[in-house]
Amino acid sequence: MSEVVEQLRHVCTLGGYESVLAIEKAVPIIHAGPGCAAKIWSTLGLQNGCQGTGYMGGHSIPCTDVGEKEVVFGGGNRLRKVISNSFKVMDAELYVVLTGCTSDIVGDNVPEIVKEFKNGEKSIIYAETGGFKGSNFIGHELIMDAIIDQYLEPSDEIEEKLINIWATVPYQDTFWAGNYETIKDLLSQIGVKANIIFGPGNGLKALNDVPKAQYNLLISPWVGLKNVIHLKEKFGTPYLHYETLPIGPTETGKFLRTIGKILHIDDNVVEEVIKKQEDRYFYYIERAADVLLETRLLPKHFITIADSAYTLGISKFLTNDLGLLGDKQFITDDVPKEYHKQIKEYFNENPSSNIGDIQFTSDSGNIKNYLRNTKFRTKPLILGSGWDRVISREVKGYQLSISAPVSDRMVLSRSYLGYEGALRLTEDIYSAVLQDFQ
The missing domain is CATH 3.40.50.1980 (Nitrogenase molybdenum iron protein domain)
Incomplete structure (x- = not known):
């Protein structure tokens, strides 16, 4: 007997493309069938807090719209055309090619196609995000890993008290933009510089600074844990996994004291902020x-x-x-x-x-x-x-x-x-x- 799952509260793996849109001047290029990106945008954007499209989001997202022809003969040439045209008309600093179910099943050689465009002035990477791989929470992790492996470069210096912040998933979390700003403000009060790649005023500069950080701070029960472990393996950056969103005086005080202790911030400074x-x-x-x-x-x-x-x-x-x-x-x-x-x-x-x-x-x-x-x-x-x-x-x-x-x-x-x-x-x-x- 078949069962029906009612009223899902997340989307498929491809929905991770919203995390790309949350990075200023980053644009996803979708290699999938018609309608996939639009339905995800409608669910996580319009119907989820009226968040809108983001930078070049919504119906502006480049997409190959693969159909029966591409299923039979492959969609590689179509993807090449869309990437080339996106470079011409999209003002972006980072392009992220993301695959849907159709292209993953057909087996288009996306890594090789993306490699053809890496010799130019544009930065481009890819992630295989066929919807059958799971939810957009998984898609978020896959995209972050792709950025770590294909875009980030090691840094010669480590900036003291600079911490990368990884928290709720953009657009899936209706309150994501305000959350990241709140975390940044809280940490700044105890003398910590928060490096955040998502939201206004951040973008590629913040992304390029990720390897310079003294710590990676993950505020999440599980989403992103694989990413901070990956960052430690690649760049040697230690991470702190703080599983609970700091809401209210009890948890926020605990949060600030934990960060202060790890970064050896004067207890008096931390306690003064908490008391105020x-x-x-x-x-x-x-x-x-x-x-x-x-x-x-x-x-x-x-x-x-x-x-x-x-x-x-x-x-x-x-x-x-x-x-x-x-x-x-x-x-x-x-x-x-x-x-x-x-x-x-x-x-x-x-x-x-x-x-x-x-x-x-x-x-x-x-x-x-x-x-x-x-x-x-x-x-x-x-x-x-x-x-x-x-x-x-x-x-x-x-x-x-x-x-x-x-x-x-x-x-x-x-x-x-x-x-x-x-x-x-x-x-x-x-x-x-x-x-x-x-």
Whole structure:
């Protein structure tokens, strides 16, 4: 008997091309069938926080649009033409050729074709990203590895306190741009220079500086771990794997102290920054304490339906800082089984936290069945995606979209990370509760 997976929250491996678009003056060249790139753009761009196209994204992305002829006779010549014409009309500093299912199955010799164009002034690399290889989280890792192997060169110098930041996957994470800016701001306050290749004002200059960094910092439960290991193998750069998104005072303070210790930053400097930020955070929380607590409008129990990064980060904030109780946490990013055990341990680092059960699933049907068949004593808070709005109304819960696809909000530079981000998240949660009284 066949089964249908309902309402997926990510796309195929080829969707990793969004990570290329997040690098200023970098352009993907898609070697795939017609419609692949457009559907991915619609899912991760237009329908996910109205993020738009990025630099030369959307319908401007060069694509070979391979059809039956290329399947029979090969699409090598068509790819050559598209690359050549892209060089003429696309103002880019890095071109990344990405393959889809059709070209990977047919077996076009993409490495050799790309090699033909490497002797010119343009920088061009490739990655085999046939959609059958997995999700766009895997595609992101494949593209980053291609950049490491084919573009980056060793550096003769290491810049002290320069750290490469690798965190959430661009465009898949609706809040990615604001997240990277928040991380950069937090680290700058303790004297750390964050090198970020994604987002505004970064691009190829930041990418060229990657081998110069003193450390690679990965803020993610699993996505990107293979990349920072690869960077260590190629350039000898040590890495720090910080698995939890720093949301709220508890986790952000821990995050800053961890970075300060590794880089041998004066403890007084770090603690002064933390105190200043916590004083401001608690000023606003205490000012609203009678509304948040005495009115008893905030729900006691919460459910997250998101990728592992957000499920972990938000669950820790809600339990450790807001004092809510976790009911069930659904992890939807198709996490490889090799990481399941370790991710569950990340959730249970604090035995006193009531985070609830953890379930790995990419099927919204399973999630709907759980919500329909569970008797909640009070209205639950459901932190998920735009997919979950209907079922949340059905079970009379409070719903807030925090993971892809975020189809009911526009997101520009918003972030839930750090101290300021935690205040924004608290505002958004309470606003969702108040909507129920309109």
